[in-house]
Amino acid sequence: MQKAKLTTINDVAARAGVSYQTVSRVINQHPSVSKQALERVQEAIQALKYQPSNAARHLAKQQSAMIGVISYGTLHYGPAQTLASLEREAHELSYTLSNVNVTDLSFAQISAAIQTLRRQRVDGLIIFAPLIDIEHTDLESICADLPVVFTATEPQPKRAVTAIDQFTGARLGAQHLLQLGHQHIALLNGPLDWYDALLRQQGWLSALQRAGITPAADLESDWTAAGGYQQISALLESGTPFTGLLVANDQMALGALRALHQHNYKLPEDVSIVGFDDIPESAFLEPPLTTIHQDFAALAHQSLLQLKACMEHPNLKQHLRVLIPELIIRSSTTTPKQPFRGKK
Amino acid sequence: MQKAKLTTINDVAARAGVSYQTVSRVINQHPSVSKQALERVQEAIQALKYQPSNAARHLAKQQSAMIGVISYGTLHYGPAQTLASLEREAHELSYTLSNVNVTDLSFAQISAAIQTLRRQRVDGLIIFAPLIDIEHTDLESICADLPVVFTATEPQPKRAVTAIDQFTGARLGAQHLLQLGHQHIALLNGPLDWYDALLRQQGWLSALQRAGITPAADLESDWTAAGGYQQISALLESGTPFTGLLVANDQMALGALRALHQHNYKLPEDVSIVGFDDIPESAFLEPPLTTIHQDFAALAHQSLLQLKACMEHPNLKQHLRVLIPELIIRSSTTTPKQPFRGKK
DNA sequence: CCTACTGGACCAACGACAGTA
DNA sequence: GTACTGTCGTTGGTCCAGTAG
Structure with missing residues (x-):
């Protein structure tokens, strides 16, 4: 394969009738270039469509940008x-x-x-x-x-x-559910080899513990809607009681929503859900998702x-x-139907 | 800022007691290297944690990889x-x-x-x-x-x-709706400066024309759920009749779904929707979205x-x-409630 | 005449220094 | 001395002779 020879700094110098150093100076905006030379070099650069080689430049400068x-x-x-x-x-x-x-x-x-x-x-x-x-x-x-x-x-x-x-984020979500009066709060988390997932678990747990409440369930999935759907379906079929659910991202929340709808749960009356991330779609789910916004x-x-x-x-x-992070309250959370011992 | 000197091919050569050319041969897996030299060089590379500089290599080879x-x-x-x-x-x-x-x-x-x-x-x-x-x-x-x-x-x-x-993709979607008996089919498209959007419009139009049907509406939005929601809300409020809707991506379809739910439409009975892309979430929307899969x-x-x-x-x-592309049939499409003149 | 290795030129730029006006 | 401009050496590699065994 015969490569067409690319134009180099020398070609530009030849055309402008100066040494290639002067061209280098122009490129690097060095002050010591006469107006005349500057113009001629710039014209040559334009005409030859010269682009300096990053590789060469970085080699000489000892930094790659x-x-x-x-x-x-x-x-x-x-x-x-x-x-x-x-x-x-x-x-x-x-x-x-x-x-x-x-x-x-x-x-x-x-x-x-x-x-x-x-x-x-x-x-x-x-x-x-x-x-x-x-x-x-x-x-x-x-x-x-x-x-x-x-x-x-x-x-x-x-x-x-x-x-x-993430710890604070999860705590905000859990506290929101607690303040609404929820007593049975589950977590649907992402894979625990993500450090963020680990912290969300700890934040959620910390909020529950401080309120003296035992976790309803602590589930782990794979960040996908499919995974969320599968985990929440299983949870529902297991008969574990819960009225509040914190989900570690909005995609899984979407899957959870689907599972709950399929089991004829009314949302948010039967189950309140808090998501995580605030993806652009979350305001348009059924119901619009309360979630933790991350910038x-x-x-x-x-x-x-x-x-x-x-x-x-x-x-x-x-x-x-x-x-x-910041809690964005939409319509997927409300007070539980039967607060066992709630504010209201 | 004083940069720590990085190890070069010369350092490796010195340590291995060979010329730097031999090191270069080892790196490039040239056959003409004695086993002895090979081992010594490899040892030196390991010991010095030597990494050849791409910039230098590419400069010399005249290609950047x-x-x-x-x-x-x-x-x-x-x-x-x-x-x-x-x-x-x-x-x-x-x-x-x-x-x-x-x-x-x-x-x-x-x-x-x-x-x-x-x-x-x-x-x-x-x-x-x-x-x-x-x-x-x-x-x-x-x-x-x-x-x-x-x-x-x-x-x-x-x-x-x-x-x-994309032309075929859109045609597949439109044909699916036509085969179900829909007579009033709208398009919710992305921005027309995307060539893909343009082709989808043409494919949709072509299918409708071949069936002798006039488009119910031809809308343009911005690929987002918010945009889809806004456009379909407006369409519903305008009173334009339609029973079938082709949407040029699944995010906008999600927004459309929301708008329809809010207006108390039953899905898919009142309106059938075909999306585009087959995002991982589309199987978990309400209802699970029929869509055009792209690989x-x-x-x-x-x-x-x-x-x-x-x-x-x-x-x-x-x-x-x-x-x-490929049509994936889920549950967001069905025969229209009142086919004006349909197969059934 | 191979096989293994070495020295030199070269790639496209920059920086230091020297030279010119 | 000041304002430009050019020469030379470098950067970290590759490639092409050439050389010794």
Whole structure:
């Protein structure tokens, strides 16, 4: 395959009748270029449609202007949303994003992803995946001397971490149900290898315990509507009594809604449901879903801010930055029909 | 900021006691390396955690092993799904994906995106965005001598294009409603600057015309549940009679469902709805949605296959490759209550 | 004349320094 | 001395001779 020769800095220099250094100066907006030379070079760049090679430039400058991202589950709403925001913001800071999506959370995959990104000489790294099974020491050994921001994972010693406070989010949801007078509250959670899921479980449990109430059920599913449908169908058929349900994302809530409708439950009278994420569709479900809103764009923004700080001041002590989610009340929650011992 | 010096091929060579050329051979799996040297080099690579620099390698080899993608609307299900598949597949072929997301379809944005990718010296380009307002000649002038595959856009002369046949998809949906005996069929479409939306409109219209039926309504919205809700609410309030509704994606169908429920329509008895995309949630809506399934993973696969062909045989004549979508019948469609002149 | 290895040129840019006016 | 401009050395690799066994 014969590649057509691309135009280089030398071609531009030849056409403009200057040395290629002058062209380099123009590209990098160095002040010491005469107006005359500037114009001629710019004309030549236009005419030849010259684009400087990032590879060469980065080799010489020893930095790539690339940010690496390790992502997980990007087909789910939250990760997809965050990633998209990340890309937009990185672009605005004239960084290029290089995304590697891992399909499981094994050390093998994570470390392979980091190696891929190291070969690309990314200037910084955002690990947007829970690292539940990975030892800190192992991680440190592959991330060493690389500015890293962690997201959606447990606090890392000496490392920057950004997160939406899932514990508080789940607590808000549970408290809302408690305040309405619910006594039998179940949780339908996502897979517990997501750190976010773990925290939601703890937040829910904490709220219930503080109210002196025992959990009605603690279920785990796979974030999908199908999984939610299946779990709630099973719960209903088991005869376990519950009037309140906290669901760890809106897709599963949608499945739960379907299961309840199929069993002829009236909503929200028979069962109150609180979702999680506030996907754009949640206001249009039957009934419109009360849910916990998460600001994924803000999460992306914070992550990038922290990464910038890490890159510019490598020795600065980094800390945990936490965003607080918000309860959005719609129509899927109400007071239970028969409060055993409620406010009303 | 003092960058820690990264280990290079020379460091490895020094440690292994060979020339740096030999190290290069090991990395590239060149056969002419003695077993002894091989082992020593591999040991050194391990010990120093050496990762070859892609930038340097690509500069020397004159190819980047990168594929550029220009994407549009990646927060929507279809594009997101396709992009994720693309990334996975590219990774398997050991290509790196570089994605630039455009927020509108202006020539300015598209050409800026292409320039960004040219600077990265991508080996090939997948344009995954409709190019409705862009002249072929303009496009050719920026894409010249670059292997390109187009997706979700109109056929390009002499260029490779992959697509899911939206015309057929919409026709399938409309025909399904016609076969059930519907006489008043409306369309709720996405924005017409998406080429896919345009084709769906044509497919729907074609099916209706062939059956000698005039469209009940031809609405346009923004792919969101909110938009669908708003449009169908307005339609209902306008008093326009219709018993069948084809919706150009499932999110808008969800909004339509909500509007119909709110107006106390019984589904599917009063109105039959066909969606588009077959999102994972569509089986769990009320009622479970009949919809047109699209295989986005296959689309990504085909696109990459064609791009590979373009890159390997630049002079090969390229053609259009079309995938056929599939009607998935669930419970949101049935025979109309009062068929004016139907089969039954 | 292979097989294994080495030195030099080269890729496309940047940075330091020297040279010119 | 100041305002430009050009030469040379570097970056981290690959590729193409050439060379010794």
